[in-house]
Amino acid sequence: MNQKDKDYLDLMAEATRQLDKVEEIRNKGFKYLGVGTIIYDKAHIINKENIEIGSYCKIDDFTFIYAGKGIKIGNFTHLGAFTSISGGGSINIGNHVGISQGVRMVTGTNDYKQKGYMSAASPIEEQAFYKGHIEIGNNILLATNSVVLPNVKIGDGAIIGACTLVNKDIEPWSVNVGVPCRKIGMRERFETL
């Protein structure tokens, strides 16, 4: 190999190292983080390596996110202050989802049908617990203080009213309120990204 080729390869290797560094800083420990996503300083996020967040999302201060089995969030989605994702299961959240202040997404929970303790502070092998999955589509509103339980699917375009308990699957484009949730109407459909 002549010196010119060697210099060129060295230059390319250095450029690749620099790009890797930029990518590492940009990803800040996440499995994936898209461009233009803002995560405010006081958001508390555990197990970042199990979290993929797309582009142009906003994660407000005082959110609590515990990624157990895995979290995937699409693009243009907002998590308002005091929302939480907890329970150690998994969750997929789509694009353009508005998650208002105080929403609780519970991906796993204590299981009183099993023999075992209900406290997360008990020794892990003595706890009765299961981990589930939550699927939240695109273009959805989860209004203030609503609670989403494990193993439910919320269809595209759905509206979940303030303080609603989502304990069953939600039909796409439907409007739902109450504890437990009930459908009160439908929303006009439009093309969703």
Ligand SMILES: CC(C)(COP(=O)(O)OP(=O)(O)OC[C@H]1O[C@@H](n2cnc3c(N)ncnc32)[C@H](O)[C@@H]1OP(=O)(O)O)[C@@H](O)C(=O)NCCC(=O)NCCS
């Ligand atoms: C769900 C929502 C959008 C429905 O609005 P709407 O279509 O105008 O509904 P209405 O106010 O006409 O109410 C229809 C019925 O549902 C009931 N209802 C509405 N919202 C409810 C709620 N969150 N929980 C329980 N019942 C509710 C009303 O009392 C009414 O019942 P009735 O027919 O027995 O009198 C609205 O009530 C709501 O919860 N908005 C969320 C506000 C919010 O948190 N935004 C986040 C900003 S960051």
